[in-house]
Amino acid sequence: MSLVIFTAYFLLLLLPHAPAIWSCTRSCPPSCTCTQEKNCSVLCDRVSMIDLPKEFPCEAASINLDKNSLKFLSERAFGTLPLLRSLSLDHNNISFITPGAFKGLPNLLELKLAHNEYIRYLHTRTFTSLKRLERLDLSDCNLFNMPDRIFIEQISLKELLVFQNNFRRVPGTLRGMENLTHVYLERNKIEAVAYNSLLGLSNLKYLNLQENNISVIHDEAFKDLLRLENFYLNDNLLVDLPQEAFKSLSNLKMINLGGNLLTNVSKTWFSDLVELEVLYLDRNRLVYFEEGAFQNLTSLITLHLNSNNLTTLPFTVFEPIYFIGRLYLFRNPWGCSCGLKWLREWMDSYKLVRDIPCASPSSVAGLDLSEVVYAHLNGTCVDPPELNLTTPVPDYTTTENKFNSLISKLLQQELREEMINSTNALRNGTQQDSAESQVSAVPGLCALYKVLLLVLLFQAQIGFLSDCINVC
Template sequence: VKVSVLCLLPQAVLSRWACVRACPASCSCTQERSCSVLCDRSSMAELPKEFPCEASAINLDKNRLKFLSERAFGTLPSLKSLSLDHNNISFITPGAFKGLSNLVELKMAHNEYISYLHTRTFTGLKKLVRLDLSDCNLFSIPDRIFIEQIALKELLCFQNNFRRIPGAIRGMENLTHIYLERNKIEAVAYNSLLGLGSLKYLNLQENRINVIHDQAFQDLVRLENFYLNDNLLSELPRLAFKGLTRLKMLNLGGNQLTNVSRTWFSDLVELEILYLDRNQLVNIEEGAFENLTSLITLHLNSNNLTTLPFPVFQPIYFLGRLFLFKNPWECDCGLEWLKDWMESYKLVRDVPCASPSSVAGLDLSEVVFAKVNGTCIDPAELNLTTASSDIASTTENRFNSLISKLLQQELREEIGNGTESLRNGTLLDSEEVELSGVRGQRALADQSFFCFLVLIWDIFLLKYQYVKLIVSVICKEQQQ
């Protein structure tokens, strides 16, 4: 009778009842679209003896699990997702996941005591699509560990201790995403990434890569996002990214590159974002950006660049965003085009000038480029010319003032002498001669001192010859 009653119940009600009925004591089970078993944060040291056979998802995160025996989960044909993150798992028996034939996602991240995986660890998981082994203290994994996982698309192995790219991924034609950041990988060999024709995302950032072999990326013909930032690269192969015609984003920031070769990016016709920041760049070869016709954003900040010649930039003139801050820019006429571009498109700011000294500390947007006969004058030259003009102007003013004072003094003496002659009309002729002689000597002394000053100024400011000419004329007129 009980069986007949159960059979009369709607299938959804029956599934819900079965999911809850078989739920482990320390877990909670919910039936929305499918049966989910939530056993996270339950302080489990051992797995429950059984799970609902209808379970499609099991969460065992943040427990104290240490050991997975063979067929640890029994037979769960409906299980699609299994999460074992943040446990203390140290050993996984070969065949531990047998019976989970339809498992699509397996998460085992942050189990820092694993360190070793057997070749047959994942036996039986033929439909596995996503595997997370991040932060498990792994030093290596067997080359043939994924021999059955032909459907695997996403492999997350970041924050382990790999010194080389695991050979196990070689030839996995369905892999689309590989996460290998924050390991200790030192090189990318020519055969490290062979046979990965479907790969779209590759993350190798924050490793110790200092060598990339020629043609190491030749099979990554569908790669779209590539992270090589924060490594130890000081140079790249001449044709490092040859064939990556679908690449959208390339991050080379945080390395030790000093030069950008004109051959690196020649095939990256679909590249939209390029990071070259936080390197030691001093030079970008003309033609380096020539084929980047789809580029939208370029990061050149935090390098040692002093100039950016227009021929280098011209192929990407219609760029959307350009980052140039934290470079020792030399704001001379070589960057006049950049200032005009900045003012026209309003897409760049923070281009601090390190030189010349006349504009050091200013932003390029604040620098004024003067022109003489249509030719740009560097701020340093302009500053020198302006300073010289100011000196000449000041000298001329002082000189004119001196002339004026001397002439006024002579005029006052002449008037005073005339008045005194009228007042002392009884003076003897000899006295008049003597007084005239004294006045003549004083005038001659004044003229000599005046001409001496002219000579000093003439030596100090050779370029202002007209001053000498004027003084000479005045001296001659007084002597006459």
């Protein structure tokens, strides 16, 4: 009896939703799967679909058509679906979208058209009637540009993903879209950011321009990005930046300038970035920081300076962020003289830095900075070369080889002369005189060796040659 009551109660709970459930599944397109949890979802992905179904459940809240072979979207391609919130058409073969293809979807919030390599052109009226659209994904297509007025009705658009296309400039259609919060433009072919490229984007929080060909940034190009928090400019061709490139970006939390061609850091670049927490300057060609370059970075937690051409890091430049959380300095040709003694002490005290291999001076080359010992003479720090190595170390092997070669040559020359003298003596029948001449030649030869050894000793400072002189 209790089971019957429970079943009846359960059916009563389902009764108000029953029409929607039955409608969602009853009108499900062939080859698709329709489910009703909170909303009606239509799953038509990976079914080798060539043409769109003639109709979808009118209660559909989301439709997934990913990884099919769709090529063409006609006008009102999806009919009228007033409840549709999300439509995904990723990884198809779409080459043309008829103006008005998305009419009849007045409440669509998310549209995904990524990874359609044949989309090269979009009509100005492609997205007509999608007035509530908040997120549009056109990444990894073959777009070279977009019409300036293509988003004239998309006043609610917040996220625009157009990375990995063929844009040579920042699309002009972005100007004035004050509701945009996230823009993804990475892996395009953008060469410059003009002064008016990003005008009016006053609510933008995330901007990704990494892996382009940007070599020029105009003055005040970012002046309207007052709420920007995350900024990616890494892996471009920047040799320099405008003196006040990031002026007024007081809300910036992270900026990535790694993988460029920067050699110097100006004290004006980061002067307004009081909220900056993470700064990437890695994989550049940095050799110099202007004093005061980091003085206003009072919130900085992590600084990446690895993979540059840095030989020193002056304390006067670094002092304002002395208590930074993480500092990355590896892959630089560090000169571990007294100029880095402060950093050595900081490493010991805070244990926040490691892997700082010394490239010079030669006495500590190959050591990590943490292993270098500094000493003081009359209250002054003594550089490792003065402390550990006062004279150059001779190459014993090379010098000894030269010595043996010279001795061998001299011996051969003397033997030849003695053989000639002996032969002449035998011819003249004066064998006794020849023996005496050989004995008398020994002191002369020894004297010659002494002179040679003294010269070598003076030049190479090899102690073992002194014994040779004493033997003679």
